[in-house]
Amino acid sequence: MNDLTYNVIVGLEIHVQLKTRTKMFCGCALSFGEEANSRVCPVCLGLPGALPVMNEQAVEYAILAALALNCRVADFTKWDRKSYYYPDLPKNYQISQYDLPLGNDGAIEIPLESGGTKNIRIRRVHLEEDAGKNLHTAGGFSQVDLNRAGTPLLEIVTEPDLNSPEQVRALAVELQRIVRYLGISEADMQKGHMRFEPNINLVIERAGRQFKTPIAEVKNLNSFRALERSVAYEIQRQLDDFLETGRTMQMGNKSTRGWDDAHEATVLQREKEEAHDYRYFPDPDLVPVVPTPPRLDEIRARLCELPVPRQVRYVRAYGLSDYDAGVLTADRATADFFEQAVAAGGDPKRICNLLTQVGLKLANERGRDLPGLGLEPSRLAALAGMVDRGDVSASAGNTILPAMVETGKTPETLAQELNLLQKSDAGELEGIVDQVLAQNAAAVADVQAGGKKSQKARGFLLGQVMQKTKGQANPKVVAEILDRRLR
Numbered sequence: 001m002n003d004l005t006y007n008v009i010v011g012l013e014i015h016v017q018l019k020t021r022t023k024m025f026c027g028c029a030l031s032f033g034e035e036a037n038s039r040v041c042p043v044c045l046g047l048p049g050a051l052p053v054m055n056e057q058a059v060e061y062a063i064l065a066a067l068a069l070n071c072r073v074a075d076f077t078k079w080d081r082k083s084y085y086y087p088d089l090p091k092n093y094q095i096s097q098y099d100l101p102l103g104n105d106g107a108i109e110i111p112l113e114s115g116g117t118k119n120i121r122i123r124r125v126h127l128e129e130d131a132g133k134n135l136h137t138a139g140g141f142s143q144v145d146l147n148r149a150g151t152p153l154l155e156i157v158t159e160p161d162l163n164s165p166e167q168v169r170a171l172a173v174e175l176q177r178i179v180r181y182l183g184i185s186e187a188d189m190q191k192g193h194m195r196f197e198p199n200i201n202l203v204i205e206r207a208g209r210q211f212k213t214p215i216a217e218v219k220n221l222n223s224f225r226a227l228e229r230s231v232a233y234e235i236q237r238q239l240d241d242f243l244e245t246g247r248t249m250q251m252g253n254k255s256t257r258g259w260d261d262a263h264e265a266t267v268l269q270r271e272k273e274e275a276h277d278y279r280y281f282p283d284p285d286l287v288p289v290v291p292t293p294p295r296l297d298e299i300r301a302r303l304c305e306l307p308v309p310r311q312v313r314y315v316r317a318y319g320l321s322d323y324d325a326g327v328l329t330a331d332r333a334t335a336d337f338f339e340q341a342v343a344a345g346g347d348p349k350r351i352c353n354l355l356t357q358v359g360l361k362l363a364n365e366r367g368r369d370l371p372g373l374g375l376e377p378s379r380l381a382a383l384a385g386m387v388d389r390g391d392v393s394a395s396a397g398n399t400i401l402p403a404m405v406e407t408g409k410t411p412e413t414l415a416q417e418l419n420l421l422q423k424s425d426a427g428e429l430e431g432i433v434d435q436v437l438a439q440n441a442a443a444v445a446d447v448q449a450g451g452k453k454s455q456k457a458r459g460f461l462l463g464q465v466m467q468k469t470k471g472q473a474n475p476k477v478v479a480e481i482l483d484r485r486l487r
């Protein structure tokens with residue numbers, strides 16, 4: 001029993017709502033929170049005789065995503081009808097892409113907690129339409145809201161390359177960053193813009209034999225937390241089930257499970273009959289999609305540097321910590337702002353400190369992104385320069401930054417107004433240093449004697465000067481004078 005080892009195997013399916021203005025196949029505006037069934041038309045209501053028209057923008061977004069995920073983009077794809085019967089899908093089929101997805105055979109790097117990255121293969125990327133929402137809240141009745149029906153959905157399917165709950169989460173977070181970087185989705189979890197379906201099983205080795213547990217697919221997870229927890233839960237459940245019943249893939253087939261958030265457990269929904277009978281067939285109402293090479297080049301030109309490569313570059317080029325680089329590249333607006341300030345002459349590490357210690361907190365408090373604070377990158381660079389030169393201390397820099405946002409004044413003006421300029425005038429400071437040295441002969445002797453006490457005594461003298469100047473002396477200049485005097 002004790003010689004049992006196992007590997008976790010997870011593939012992930014992700015649905016992402018694209019932020020086009022209108023729906024996938026009709027002119028209805030996308031909506032969130034409007035009155036039920038107020039954003040519908042004959043097409044998305046599935047009325048007989050209504051004809052769909054493809055949304056060009058959605059196709060562009062999907063191709064952009066496929067390129068960002070390093071997929072091969074198909075030169076010919078088409079639309080297929082996937083038949084199923086639920087009230088939230090009034091046509092009785094979903095328009096999707098079956099055998100010819102827009103993109104396939106891709107891969108992305110995800111950051112690992114242990115540092116470094118891992119390559120995850122992407123099996124396919126395709127476009128389809130979302131369903132409406134069934135509501136089971138009206139005592140005894142069910143209602144349906146079709147505002148969401150027909151919203152463009154990007155479906156991304158990975159190969160089963162994920163081996164832990166943490167990796168599954170990292171991939172999901174990475175995809176959120178990517179679609180936001182590309183500007184193709186808000187990817188707001190609270191609004192259901194991203195939904196996850198992990199396929200999980202274990203490969204168990206025991207007494208030299210290998211066993212595979214049946215795959216469980218957990219449906220419709222809409223938070224990173226639920227995603228990570230449900231995978232962790234499934235690992236333990238499948239292990240327990242194997243030890244108890246010895247069930248393997250040969251005996252039980254694939255099952256579909258739901259996530260019970262309150263009990264933090266997955267719940268069996270159905271044991272899947274082998275292949276689903278979706279009766280896919282090409283949609284006769286829609287023309288195929290044939291992206292031409294010039295069109296693809298045009299879309300490729302809009303690709304931007306993605307978060308992980310950008311993070312790696314910040315560590316390498318600017319000497320930032322992996323953590324700080326991750327914070328700055330979390331969203332594109334922050335990373336762009338950081339780079340503008342660096343381009344304006346700010347020291348990257350100093351800019352990074354000002355942003356991570358103060359700037360991002362301010363933005364967060366105000367519910368904005370960094371550019372939304374109205375701060376000029378060049379002024380941030382100027383503030384960084386003042387701190388670096390010792391015109392103001394680092395902590396004064398952290399005081400001046402919020403005041404810049406508040407008042408729109410320059411850092412130089414604020415340093416003066418707030419009385420935060422450090423005294424760097426060597427003549428004036430020399431006088432003060434000499435006074436301090438005269439009053440502390442014992443400490444001076446300790447410094448000159450060298451050895452253990454020397455550093456401490458020097459620190460004490462520097463502290464005395466700072467105290468006499470009420471903290472306004474530039475410590476760098478004071479240290480230089482001390483060194484000269486005590487040589």
Ligand code: ZN
Binds near residue numbers: 023026028
């Ligand atoms: Zn419509």
Ligand code: MN
Binds near residue numbers: 015128155
């Ligand atoms: Mn789908």
